[in-house]
Amino acid sequence: MAAARTAEERADLATRPGYNSWVSVLVRWLFIAVSLAFLAALLIAPVATVFAVAFSHGLEAYLASFADEDTLAAIRLTLLTAAVVVPVNTVFGLAAAWAIAKFEFHGKSVLITLIDLPLAVSPVISGMVFVLLFGLHGWFGLWLERHDISIIFALPGIFLATMFVTFPYVARELIPLMQQLGNDEEEAAITLGAGGWLTFFRVTLPRIRWGLLYGVILSNARAMGEFGAVSVVSGHIRGLTITMPLHIEILYNEYNFVGAFAVASLLTLLAGLTLVVKNLIERARAAQGR
Amino acid sequence: MSLRAPSVLPGFGLTFGFTSFFLSALVLLPLAALVVAAGSMHWSDFLAVILSRRALGSYRLSFGASALAATINVVFGFMLAWTLTRYEFPGRKVIDALIDLPFALPTAVSGIALTTVFAQHGWIGRYLEPLGIRVAYTWLGVTLALTLISMPFAVRTLQPALLEVQRDLEDAAETLGAGRWYAFRRIILPTVLPALLTGFTLAFARAVGEYGSVIFIAGNLPLKTEITPLLIVIHLEQFDYRGAAALGVVMLAMSFAVLFAINLLQSWGRRRQVRAAH
Numbered sequence: 001m002a003a004a005r006t007a008e009e010r011a012d013l014a015t016r017p018g019y020n021s022w023v024s025v026l027v028r029w030l031f032i033a034v035s036l037a038f039l040a041a042l043l044i045a046p047v048a049t050v051f052a053v054a055f056s057h058g059l060e061a062y063l064a065s066f067a068d069e070d071t072l073a074a075i076r077l078t079l080l081t082a083a084v085v086v087p088v089n090t091v092f093g094l095a096a097a098w099a100i101a102k103f104e105f106h107g108k109s110v111l112i113t114l115i116d117l118p119l120a121v122s123p124v125i126s127g128m129v130f131v132l133l134f135g136l137h138g139w140f141g142l143w144l145e146r147h148d149i150s151i152i153f154a155l156p157g158i159f160l161a162t163m164f165v166t167f168p169y170v171a172r173e174l175i176p177l178m179q180q181l182g183n184d185e186e187e188a189a190i191t192l193g194a195g196g197w198l199t200f201f202r203v204t205l206p207r208i209r210w211g212l213l214y215g216v217i218l219s220n221a222r223a224m225g226e227f228g229a230v231s232v233v234s235g236h237i238r239g240l241t242i243t244m245p246l247h248i249e250i251l252y253n254e255y256n257f258v259g260a261f262a263v264a265s266l267l268t269l270l271a272g273l274t275l276v277v278k279n280l281i282e283r284a285r286a287a288q289g290r
Numbered sequence: 291m292s293l294r295a296p297s298v299l300p301g302f303g304l305t306f307g308f309t310s311f312f313l314s315a316l317v318l319l320p321l322a323a324l325v326v327a328a329g330s331m332h333w334s335d336f337l338a339v340i341l342s343r344r345a346l347g348s349y350r351l352s353f354g355a356s357a358l359a360a361t362i363n364v365v366f367g368f369m370l371a372w373t374l375t376r377y378e379f380p381g382r383k384v385i386d387a388l389i390d391l392p393f394a395l396p397t398a399v400s401g402i403a404l405t406t407v408f409a410q411h412g413w414i415g416r417y418l419e420p421l422g423i424r425v426a427y428t429w430l431g432v433t434l435a436l437t438l439i440s441m442p443f444a445v446r447t448l449q450p451a452l453l454e455v456q457r458d459l460e461d462a463a464e465t466l467g468a469g470r471w472y473a474f475r476r477i478i479l480p481t482v483l484p485a486l487l488t489g490f491t492l493a494f495a496r497a498v499g500e501y502g503s504v505i506f507i508a509g510n511l512p513l514k515t516e517i518t519p520l521l522i523v524i525h526l527e528q529f530d531y532r533g534a535a536a537l538g539v540v541m542l543a544m545s546f547a548v549l550f551a552i553n554l555l556q557s558w559g560r561r562r563q564v565r566a567a568h
């Protein structure tokens with residue numbers, strides 16, 4: 001995904017005729033200035049605001065907002081959701097990538113389309129489909145009611161909706177990577193008598209580990225931050241079905257800005273951490289030569 | 291198995307079986323529920339919901355603001371991608387990494403932060419207020435939120451395309467006396483045109499369904515600042531599942547149309563590349 005020229009290429013650009021003509025210099029600085037202004041207004045100012053408001057009443061008020069019982073419950077639920085959803089996404093991503101990248105079969109493009117689908121669907125629809133299935137008036141609503149099982153307005157619904165929104169990330173990272181790496185090394189291992197699992201753990205996994213890690217952290221960031229889909233299935237029961245993003249909405253609507261932005265600051269840090277890890281992975285990959 | 295080409299590798303049955311089961315249970319079945327719920331309506335009820343004044347107003351805002359946001363992203367995204375791929379300046383690497391931030395940042399956070407910045411007394415809003423420009427709680431705010439969340443899609447599509455512009459071709463044109471602007475128009479622009487259109491479509495697709503960041507900045511007034519996903523949520527909150535499903539089907543059809551357009555654009559781009567290589 002990183003699209004950067006090498007230092008030599010950029011140095012080479014600087015030697016081109018006309019690079020230092022006043023028109024080029026003007027255009028260059030205009031482009032840089034406009035690009036930076038665009039990012040400053042749209043991206044940097046909002047991120048800075050998160051911390052400015054969170055700390056607007058001092059460090060103590062910031063820390064005090066995490067002493068709140070509901071806030072702690074929201075943080076716990078978000079961590080629990082990620083702990084449930086991300087491992088499932090990882091197993092699915094590995095299985096889907098193995099089937100799609102290693103084999104030729106009919107209907108492959110259908111599988112790929114289905115994997116991409118959640119990314120093209122509004123989060124609201126992603127949540128609604130589970131209400132239509134498991135809600136009181138949904139397909140399985142009466143059956144679930146009779147057996148005293150709650151999915152919608154309860155934790156299973158939150159897990160399902162989050163899974164729907166985040167499962168494509170690991171698979172989409174691994175499929176192109178494994179296709180590009182090819183089957184030769186695995187075929188050699190199998191031909192030499194290694195079993196399937198051994199081949200996977202000793203031959204495939206070491207070669208895809210950076211891609212896998214990237215898919216996992218991206219899927220984790222999206223799982224902890226999902227708002228729309230979770231909002232539809234949550235039922236907004238305080239202390240029970242409120243995740244961090246939903247809790248931000250509640251605090252914000254109650255004009256508790258320090259509290260709302262304090263919780264938001266945690267998610268912003270998570271996003272920043274995700275970007276840092278992503279860049280480290282890209283560097284590691286470049287060092288590995290792929 | 292005649293389903294697939296022969297291979298010495300094991301695990302097809304297991305992984306294919308698991309993948310198919312997972313996708314059927316988590317994607318196909320729920321989407322079927324949506325289509326069936328909308329399909330079980332009488333067609334006149336269906337039309338009454340999807341063509342109500344409030345729904346039409348929400349389409350106008352959702353699709354209009356998304357198209358505007360995608361256009362803004364193509365223009366500024368092109369400048370950003372150009373700046374990042376061609377110029378060396380302090381902080382370039384950090385800026386390049388920051389492009390992905392809207393993708394990693396939860397939408398609720400983008401929503402409240404953007405609203406605060408552009409509110410009447412916010413860091414930027416206070417300078418726009420005297421000029422008579424209101425961003426928060428208007429369609430302008432909706433557009434801004436959609437621009438923010440869909441920005442990475444435009445920039446990240448344009449960057450590789452700009453890298454691939456054949457440098458030697460550009461050089462040759464200039465050596466032969468073609469002006470800067472001429473070289474840009476005749477060589478760079480045609481090469482990146484598929485990426486520009488794909489970037490627009492991807493950004494549009496991402497923006498149309500957005501919910502989290504918009505509801506904070508929109509004001510959510512029916513007919514004026516109410517997006518379609520919010521209208522779906524309102525139907526759901528009134529336990530009008532069918533009405534919600536009907537609007538969902540409209541949005542889903544739109545998503546499919548956009549996905550189809552993206553596929554067409556990408557294969558068009560590849561064909562152009564192959565032709566250019568000959």
